[in-house]
Structures are given as structure tokens and as C-alpha cells.
Amino acid sequence: MSVQTLPSKASDARPSRLRTTPTDANGQDARRRQRRREAVTGILFVLPTLVIFGVFKFLPVLGAGAMSLTQYRLNGDVTFLGTDNYTRLFDDPHFWESLGATGAYVVLFVPLIIVVSLAGAVLLNKLVRFSGTFRAVLFVPYLSSFVMAGIVWSWIFDLDGPLNTALGGLGLGPVPFLSGDQWLVLGSLALVSVWKGFGYSMLVFLAGLKAQPAEVHEAARIDGASNWQAFRHVTLPLLKPVLFFVLVIETIVGFQVFDTIYVMTGGGPNRASYSLIYFLYDQGFKFLDFGYAAAAGMVLFAVVLILSLIQRRFVEGKDAQ
Amino acid sequence: MTTTLPSTTLGKERRHSGRRRRIGPTLALTVISLFTVAPLLAVVVLALSPEDAPTLPHAIPGSLTLDNITRIFDVGEFPLWLWNSFVYSAVSVVVILLTASMAAYALVRKRFPGRNALLWSIVATLMVPMQATLIPTFILVSRMEGVNTLWGLTLPTLANAQAVFLIRQFVRDLPDEIFDAARIDGAGEWRTFVQILLPLIRPILATLAIFVFLWHWNDLLWPLVVGQTDEARTLTVGLATLNTETVSTAGIMSAALVSFIPCLVIFMVLQRHIVAGIAAGGIKG
Numbered sequence: 001m002s003v004q005t006l007p008s009k010a011s012d013a014r015p016s017r018l019r020t021t022p023t024d025a026n027g028q029d030a031r032r033r034q035r036r037r038e039a040v041t042g043i044l045f046v047l048p049t050l051v052i053f054g055v056f057k058f059l060p061v062l063g064a065g066a067m068s069l070t071q072y073r074l075n076g077d078v079t080f081l082g083t084d085n086y087t088r089l090f091d092d093p094h095f096w097e098s099l100g101a102t103g104a105y106v107v108l109f110v111p112l113i114i115v116v117s118l119a120g121a122v123l124l125n126k127l128v129r130f131s132g133t134f135r136a137v138l139f140v141p142y143l144s145s146f147v148m149a150g151i152v153w154s155w156i157f158d159l160d161g162p163l164n165t166a167l168g169g170l171g172l173g174p175v176p177f178l179s180g181d182q183w184l185v186l187g188s189l190a191l192v193s194v195w196k197g198f199g200y201s202m203l204v205f206l207a208g209l210k211a212q213p214a215e216v217h218e219a220a221r222i223d224g225a226s227n228w229q230a231f232r233h234v235t236l237p238l239l240k241p242v243l244f245f246v247l248v249i250e251t252i253v254g255f256q257v258f259d260t261i262y263v264m265t266g267g268g269p270n271r272a273s274y275s276l277i278y279f280l281y282d283q284g285f286k287f288l289d290f291g292y293a294a295a296a297g298m299v300l301f302a303v304v305l306i307l308s309l310i311q312r313r314f315v316e317g318k319d320a321q
Numbered sequence: 322m323t324t325t326l327p328s329t330t331l332g333k334e335r336r337h338s339g340r341r342r343r344i345g346p347t348l349a350l351t352v353i354s355l356f357t358v359a360p361l362l363a364v365v366v367l368a369l370s371p372e373d374a375p376t377l378p379h380a381i382p383g384s385l386t387l388d389n390i391t392r393i394f395d396v397g398e399f400p401l402w403l404w405n406s407f408v409y410s411a412v413s414v415v416v417i418l419l420t421a422s423m424a425a426y427a428l429v430r431k432r433f434p435g436r437n438a439l440l441w442s443i444v445a446t447l448m449v450p451m452q453a454t455l456i457p458t459f460i461l462v463s464r465m466e467g468v469n470t471l472w473g474l475t476l477p478t479l480a481n482a483q484a485v486f487l488i489r490q491f492v493r494d495l496p497d498e499i500f501d502a503a504r505i506d507g508a509g510e511w512r513t514f515v516q517i518l519l520p521l522i523r524p525i526l527a528t529l530a531i532f533v534f535l536w537h538w539n540d541l542l543w544p545l546v547v548g549q550t551d552e553a554r555t556l557t558v559g560l561a562t563l564n565t566e567t568v569s570t571a572g573i574m575s576a577a578l579v580s581f582i583p584c585l586v587i588f589m590v591l592q593r594h595i596v597a598g599i600a601a602g603g604i605k606g
Contacts (some may be wrong), residue, residue: 039431039433043329056478126346294456308447
């Protein structure tokens with residue numbers, strides 16, 4: 001049967017093929033040439049990015065994992081250690097201290113920045129006039145560097161600074177904001193990061209609020225809901241995806257805290273503010289223990305990866321395209 | 322803003338209570354504004370306070386002077402730090418925007434082998450924090466003899482996955498007809514890219530330009546690690562080191578003020594693009 005159909009098919013095809021051979025072959029050829037030209041153009045356009053990413057992104061990403069398994073010296077001597085850096089890390093009290101301090105910082109920083117930025121956004125959303133002016137004024141600290149924020153707030157928190165002067169006027173203090181116990185120091189550092197960073201999350205929240213349908217709020221008001229009830233039972237549930245986005249982003253930002261600590265406390269007092277990145281920085285660039293520092297970097301990577309994957313799963317339906 | 326409510330008796334009532342309710346938010350926002358602005362005002366006042374005159378926090382200076390600002394340019398390698406920061410930020414903005422736009426054009430409009438693999442590799446690096454690759458990147462640059470050089474500082478930061486990703490999103494949403502028309506008109510690929518695509522994606526380019534500038538200008542960890550001599554520092558690193566040395570408060574605040582002004586100017590000029598960029602939800606702080 002197949003033997004029969006094959007010739008018949010061939011004979012069916014023959015006339016048409018005869019008829020179209022010149023143009024079809026040309027067309028196919030032309031199409032193939034065009035496709036090749038398209039591929040060449042595409043590769044040429046993508047080439048600068050490919051080279052830059054290949055050398056300075058993909059290579060270091062692979063290198064980070066590889067280096068964490070070695071002892072690496074600046075002169076290029078490499079000794080393979082297997083998982084020794086990781087076992088050493090998990091036996092290192094300084095590592096656990098840094099993880100503890102970072103965790104405590106995140107616990108203070110994340111709720112604070114969410115409350116402040118959400119409050120700012122809700123208030124801005126209520127305004128009819130001057131909303132643009134207030135929005136700009138509230139956003140301005142975001143333009144500064146963490147270094148500048150650290151310098152200004154060091155002055156504010158100083159034992160002779162304006163805050164303690166004001167507290168002194170009330171017969172209080174002086175409060176050792178940057179040299180007291182761990183929670184006080186981490187709280188002070190968190191406040192600085194909130195000051196510098198909340199403008200961004202505030203605008204994210206504001207965009208989320210503006211996207212909410214007015215009818216729902218209208219309905220809540222007609223039903224006699226109070227401001228707080230409307231916020232708690234209408235605004236907040238509708239804002240949940242945005243809230244989750246901000247929560248993840250700010251948690252990641254919190255785990256990466258370094259700049260303000262470098263400027264304000266140097267990790268002290270007594271390692272009270274010795275964060276994970278400070279640990280990595282010290283191991284890498286003070287003790288030149290690169291493999292060990294790379295292993296600490298992998299811990300941060302694991303934390304960020306888990307948070308990113310949770311977020312990706314959560315907003316999959318919205319982002320996957 | 323988009324909907325006008327039907328004017329009913331209920332609407333009238335609501336508008337009344339609405340006006341009253343707005344006094345509360347305005348007051349609350351004024352208080353939060355004091356929290357955001359007061360530290361910045363303190364920087365300005367301290368930077369402009371005459372030497373040895375009583376100033377904050379105990380007194381408000383009777384007169385202001387620019388002496389501290391001019392004097393800070395003689396401290397350390399301050400003018401060089403300013404220059405380094407400028408090159409680091411400006412070159413990054415130009416190169417990242419150009420290469421990322423080119424890549425986005427190819428990734429959306431051209432079929433070539435490995436296209437999807439490349440796209441997803443780039444997107445995957447969004448999940449790798451910069452600090453996790455700090456050590457290998459430093460080793461790489463030091464092997465290339467790039468430590469304490471401007472190119473060693475700048476080159477590794479030109480791989481910006483967010484820029485590629487965001488521009489790609491933008492290009493993908495452009496209608497095919499635009500490019501078909503360009504092809505029919507006989508425009509070459511480069512001309513199509515420069516004269517058709519770039520003007521169309523200007524909004525996202527403006528947004529990215531601001532953020533890339535801010536990220537680089539305010540960056541600490543990478544410049545700190547790769548620029549170890551006084552001459553190789555950026556302004557942000559220089560500022561961080563000034564703080565620990567014996568420079569007067571007025572001097573430090575002057576340096577901080579100088580570092581802040583370019584960011585403020587850019588913000589004032591391009592403010593709406595920042596808001597639009599964040600509202601689109603693409604840019605991570």
C-alpha cells in the first residue's frame with residue numbers, strides 16, 4: 001500500500017514541482033539566505049551584550065561556586081578544598097554572629113520600611129492638591145547615597161548631636177544610638193535605611209493604590225465602613241500582590257546591608273552590627289581569604305535565590321510571558 | 322482621577338466629608354516630610370556654616386558662606402574623585418543603554434540560534450546578588466590588571482540584566498507594522514535601530530538612565546574594593562573615607578552636598594520618568 005501510494009504521491013507532486021521548481025527553489029533559497037542574514041544581524045546586535053555578560057557576569061557566577069570550593073591566593077595559587085570552606089563557615093562563631101545580626105536587622109528594617117512607605121502612599125493617595133509636591137519631597141532622600149545618609153545620621157545620632165541635645169532638653173539621655181546594645185544600634189541603622197530607601201517602595205505602593213478600582217471603595221463607604229475598616233478589609237487585601245513584592249524586595253535589600261554599617265559603626269560595637277556582607281568583605285579584602293569569602297557569598301546567594309523563587313512562584317501568573 | 326462620580330445627594334455629602342478628611346493626611350504628610358527633609362537641610366546648613374561660628378545643633382548660624390565648598394576641593398584627591406564618579410556613571414549610562422537596546426532589538430525582532438538560552442541566562446542573573454560574585458569579579462579584574470583603573474571599575478558593571486530585561490519588555494510591545502514599514506522603505510538594520518527603534522523606546526531609556534546613574538554614582542562596595550589608592554576612588558568611596566579621617570564636620574558635609582547635587586538636579590529635570598518607571602513595577606530599588 002505504501003509502495004502504491006508513494007509513486008502516486010510522487011507523480012502527484014511531479015507536475016506541480018515541475019511547474020514551480022524555478023520559483024520555489026529560488027524562494028526557498030532566498031528564504032534560507034534571508035534567515036541566515038537575520039541570524040547574523042541578530043548575533044551582531046547581541047554581541048556586545050554577549051561578550052560583556054559572558055566575561056563579567058556568567059564567568060563570575062560560575063567562578064563564585066567554584067572558588068568557594070578552593071583556597072585561592074592573590075598570586076593565583078589554587079588548592080581544591082571540597083566543602084571545607086562550608087564546614088569551616090558553619091563552625092565559625094563570627095559567621096553565625098553576622099548571620100544573627102543580619103537577621104535581627106532584617107526583622108527591624110522590613111516591617112518599619114513597609115509601614116512608613118505604605119503610610120506615605122495611602123496619605124498621598126488621599127490628597128487632591130499638592131500630591132505631586134509631597135511625593136517629590138518624600139522621595140528626595142532616595143537620591144542620596146547610603147554613604148551620605150550614614151554621614152548625616154551619624155551626626156544626628158552622635159552623643160553631642162541634635163537628637164541627644166533635644167533629649168537632654170527633656171531631661172533624658174544621652175542615648176548611645178550607635179554604641180549601645182545590639183538592638184538599639186541595629187534599630188538606628190534600620191532607621192537610616194528606611195529614611196534613605198522608603199521613597200521607592202512608597203511609589204510602588206502608590207501605583208498599586210491608583211490601580212485599585214474606585215467602585216470597590218465607593219461600595220465600602222456606602223456600606224458605612226469606617227476609614228480603618230475600608231483600609232483593613234478592602235484596600236489591604238487588594239494590595240496583597242504589591243505588598244508581597246515590596247516585602248521580598250526589601251528583605252533582599254535588608255540582607256545586603258553594608259554601606260551604612262561601613263560608614264557608621266564599622267561593624268561594632270563588639271560586632272553588634274557585623275553583617276553578612278561585612279563578614280564577606282573582611283574575609284575577602286582584609287584577610288585575603290578569597291575562597292572562604294566566596295563561600296559566604298554563596299550563603300547570601302542561597303538566601304536571595306529562595307526569596308526570589310518564592311516571589312516568582314507567587315506572581316507567576318502576572319509575570320510569565 | 323479617571324472617573325467622575327455621579328452627582329447625587331450622597332455625592333454632595335461625601336464631598337464635604339472628603340474635604341475635611343484631607344486636612345489629616347496633609348498634616349501627617351507634613352510631619353513625614355520633616356523627617357525626610359530635616360537631615361538634608363542640616364547638611365546644607367552645616368556645609369555653609371562659617372568656620373568657628375556657632376552652628377547646629379546648638380545654634381543657627383547668623384551668616385552662610387561657600388568657603389567650605391571651595392576648600393573641600395583641596396582635600397585629598399577630591400577633584401579626581403568627582404571625575405572618577407562622573408566617568409564611572411556617565412560611561413555606564415551610555416554603554417548600558419546602547420548595548421542593552423541593541424540586545425533587546427535582536428532578542429525580540431531577530432531569530433538566531435541560542436536566542437532563548439541567552440535571554441534566560443541573562444534573566445537568571447537577576448537572582449544573583451552582586452555581593453555573591455564580588456570575589457570572583459575582583460579576581461578577574463585583578464588578573465586583567467584592572468585594579469585601581471577606571472576601566473577596571475567600569476567594565477564589570479556594564480553587564481546590567483535589568484536594563485536588557487526592561488528594554489526587551491518595551492520593544493516586545495511595539496507593533497510589527499513599524500518595522501515592516503521601515504523594511505519596505507529599504508532602511509538598513511542599523512538605521513532601523515537608530516532612527517526607528519531608539520526614538521520609540523525613549524521613555525524606558527530615560528527611566529533607566531536615571532536609575533543607572535544613581536546606582537553608579539551612589540555605589541560603594543564595588544568601587545571600594547577595586548579602587549584602593551587615593552587616586553582611584555570615586556566620590557562615594559572618598560566620602561566614606563573622609564568620615565573616618567580628621568576632616569571638620571563642615572568639610573564632610575560640603576563633600577556630601579557636592580555628591581548630592583547632581584542626583585538632585587537629574588531628579589528635578591526627569592522626575593516624571595522616575596515615577597513612571599517605578600509605577601510600571603519593573604525597576605528594583
